[in-house]
Amino acid sequence: xxxxxxxxxxxxxxxxxxxxxxxxxxxxxxxxxxxxxxxxxxxxxxxxxxxxxxxxxxxxxxxxxxxxxxxxxxxxxxxxxxxxxxxxxxxxxxxxxxxxxxxxxxxxxxxxxxxxxxxxxxxxxxxxxxxxxxxxxxxxxxxxxxxxxxxxxxxxxxxxxxxxxxxxxxxxxxxxxxxxxxxxxxxxxxxxxxxxxxxxxxxxxxxxxxxxxxxxxxxxxxxxxxxxxxxxxxxxxxxxxxxxxxxxxxxxxxxxxxxxxxxxxxxxxxxxxxxxxxxxxxxxxxxxxxxxxxxxxxxxxxxxxxxxxxxxxxxxxxxxxxxxxxxxxxxxxxxxxxxxxxxxxxxxxxxxxxxxxxxxxxxxxxxxxxxxxxxxxxxxxxxxxxxxxxxxxxxxxxxxxxxxxxxxxxxxxxxxxxxxxxxxxxxxxxxxxxxxxxxxxxxxxxxxxxxxxxxxxxxxxxxxxxxxxxxxxxxxxxxxxxxxxxxxxxxxxxxxxx
Numbered sequence: 001x002x003x004x005x006x007x008x009x010x011x012x013x014x015x016x017x018x019x020x021x022x023x024x025x026x027x028x029x030x031x032x033x034x035x036x037x038x039x040x041x042x043x044x045x046x047x048x049x050x051x052x053x054x055x056x057x058x059x060x061x062x063x064x065x066x067x068x069x070x071x072x073x074x075x076x077x078x079x080x081x082x083x084x085x086x087x088x089x090x091x092x093x094x095x096x097x098x099x100x101x102x103x104x105x106x107x108x109x110x111x112x113x114x115x116x117x118x119x120x121x122x123x124x125x126x127x128x129x130x131x132x133x134x135x136x137x138x139x140x141x142x143x144x145x146x147x148x149x150x151x152x153x154x155x156x157x158x159x160x161x162x163x164x165x166x167x168x169x170x171x172x173x174x175x176x177x178x179x180x181x182x183x184x185x186x187x188x189x190x191x192x193x194x195x196x197x198x199x200x201x202x203x204x205x206x207x208x209x210x211x212x213x214x215x216x217x218x219x220x221x222x223x224x225x226x227x228x229x230x231x232x233x234x235x236x237x238x239x240x241x242x243x244x245x246x247x248x249x250x251x252x253x254x255x256x257x258x259x260x261x262x263x264x265x266x267x268x269x270x271x272x273x274x275x276x277x278x279x280x281x282x283x284x285x286x287x288x289x290x291x292x293x294x295x296x297x298x299x300x301x302x303x304x305x306x307x308x309x310x311x312x313x314x315x316x317x318x319x320x321x322x323x324x325x326x327x328x329x330x331x332x333x334x335x336x337x338x339x340x341x342x343x344x345x346x347x348x349x350x351x352x353x354x355x356x357x358x359x360x361x362x363x364x365x366x367x368x369x370x371x372x373x374x375x376x377x378x379x380x381x382x383x384x385x386x387x388x389x390x391x392x393x394x395x396x397x398x399x400x401x402x403x404x405x406x407x408x409x410x411x412x413x414x415x416x417x418x419x420x421x422x423x424x425x426x427x428x429x430x431x432x433x434x435x436x437x438x439x440x441x442x443x444x445x446x447x448x449x450x451x452x453x454x455x456x457x458x459x460x461x462x463x464x465x466x467x468x469x470x471x472x473x474x475x476x477x478x479x480x481x482x483x484x485x486x487x488x489x490x491x492x493x494x495x496x497x498x
Contacts, residue, residue, distance in 0.1 A: 002063075002114040002121070003146030004036070004128060008105040008139060009367055013098040015135030018167060018215065025079055025096045030070050030107060030155065031134050033168035034219055037063060039143075041201050043130035044123075052123070057198050059120045063111055064169040064197060067222050069153035071108035075100045097138075110151040121145070140367075144379075154227040162223025167215075172197050175218050182217075193217035244335025246372055247385065248326040248344045250364040252308075257360060259320035260352055265308040265395055266448045268321050269488035271350040272306050272364070279346050283339040287328065290487065304328050304336070305479055307489045309384045309394075324364065325384050327479050331428045335371060344369065353452070387477045388495035396444035396465025397491035398484035416466050423482040423491075424470075434471040451485065469496065 015035065017028040028035065037060060044056050075098050083090035116124065124145060131143040155164070170178060175197045186192045191211040194200050200218030208216055252259055252268075260268055276288045290303040305328075308321045326344060328335065336344070345366060351359040370378075381387060397420070404413040421431040444465030470480075470493065483491035 001151065002111040002116055002124070003151055004109045005144050005146040005148065006031070006107040006109065006134060007142045007144075008100060008107070008134075009142060010138075010140050010365075011100045011105040012139065013100070013135055014095070014138045018219075022096075023092075023094045025094050027077060027096050027098050028135070028166075029075070029077075029098045030072060030109075030166075032166040033064075033068050033222065034216070035135070035167070036068070036109065037169055037201055039131050039134055040124070040127050043127035043143075046130040047126060055119065055123060056127075059116065059123055060169075060198065060201065061172045062114055062116055062120065065171045066111040066114045067157040067168065069110045069112060069151065069157070070155035070224075071110075071151050071153050072155055072226070073100050073104050073106055108146055108148075108151045110146070110153060155224050156227075157222050158225035159223055162225045164224040164226060165221050166224060167219050168222045169197060169201065170218050170220050174220075175200065179217075244337070244371060245341045245344070245369045246328045246332070246335045246375065247368075247370040248347075249367045249370070249382065250324045250326075250347070251367055252321050252324060253363040253365060255361045255363060259322060260362070262308070262310050262319055262321055262394075263447045264352070265321060265489045265492075266450075266485060267352060267452055268308040268324065268350070269306040270451050271352055272324060272326075272347070273488065275350045276343060276347060280339075280343040283343055284337065285340045285343050287332070287336065288326070288340050288343060302328075302332055303487050304340075305481055305487050305489070307384050307479055307481060307492055309382065309492075309494075311382065323367075323382065323384075325382065325479065327385065329427055329479070330477065331426070341369065383478075383494040384492070385478050386495035387475050389472045389475045390496040391470040391472075391476075391478075391480055391493040392438060392496040393440075393467035393469075393491070394494050395481075395490050395492045396447050396449060396467060397482050398449060398463060399466060400484050416468075420468055420470070420482060423486075424480075427480065427482075429476050429480070430472060430474075432470040432472045434469075436469040436471070438467045438469045440467065449485075449490065451488070468493075 013027070013029060013031075015028040015031060016022050016024075017026050020026050031039075040063075041056075041060065044052075077096065078099050079094050079096040081092060081094050084093050128143040128145060131141065133139050134141045134143070169175075179193050179195075183192050194203055194217065197218050200216060203216070273289070276285065280288060286298060287302055287304045290298055304326050307325045307327060309323050309325065310318065310320060311322050312318050312320070347364055347366070349361060349363050351361050354360050368374075375385065378385075399416060399419050401414045401419055403411045403415050403418075406412045416437070417435045420435050424431060444467065447465060449463040449465055466483075478493070478495070480493040481487070481489065481491050482493075486492075
């Protein structure tokens, strides 16, 4: 069966039903077949293949002929309300949404009976990957072909007694018959429906409003009957441990101005560390702040890493912090505790000092909380969490040990390469086959290399930064950060090819 899987990254879905106002507090859930087809058409327009329109038309026609079934996750409805400033009088605005468990925000959609050849399936796969949100733009989504086996649908079409009505597209034949009957009733040519179903799916909303259509041309209603969604029993302690969070991923957004430069990655991580300590006052969060209940530093690589990264390849953000990962190292035997995961969910902002005493606020938008199974199943891994056999420094590594020298001054032991190998072993990683010194254009001096408002540590090379390329015999997984302040992002590496 042809199927799509829609994973809502933030665990929320926002969409206002047709012919309803946003302040009515209604949500179109699940996404109607009409909305899905419109989203796929929008994904096709993002592809640089305009010559494939005929194949796309056939694909849409094949999906429109089928009433889809849904496998809904557990969900609840919620809303926020806030006053928006208008012309002298604040206006109350409702934001209604569907909320799903962050680790199970997966909607599966099947098209039983749809027949698509290999080329159509490949096209569907490409355009589905172009859909970045479904509904309103706040509904971040990853849409993929569903290859996970049969869909256990709990929402089926029921023309007789269905309690839920969703909009769907007419078949191409039904649309042609309907248009033939409708056109003579509309004297104004600009208000007549498009020539075919493809035109109806690509028409702009403002054109529909100008033509005073009460519903989009080519729309029909399907009645659905929902089945009860089984509530899972409370997780046992063993299951909870297996699903414990290991990585939290955030997007960095400036409230004003622009994102901080990557050269300030240490400052960003230090500000987030301070924010976690403040939010976590009263919680047991030893691995987020790096100290146990008695205030002693954690040992054996149990401290979570706070790693700022840049994932923008072009544009003005190509050298600026776009994301932050709070990640446990591979050596950590257990995931984060419940208190630690709760504090990570409450982390929403931090501040950086600008020139003088001015503080610039930044927002942290929680994108995902990943457990060990999630990390194994990631189709696209962020560079910080990548898996490769070649890695390169993106922030300077500050050495922590004094090298042992021979009488002639040459280094006998604990040179930079030795310290890299030893630090990798402490992370549970093998020693690389080759460690090659590397330095970016402009060097490491432009990077912040000590924590703000802290006494500079006594280090063998001071705050001199080192960079390396690491070549392993087999691919290894990140995060990799070595040396002084590695838990705050210094000495961080990213993959350099497979």
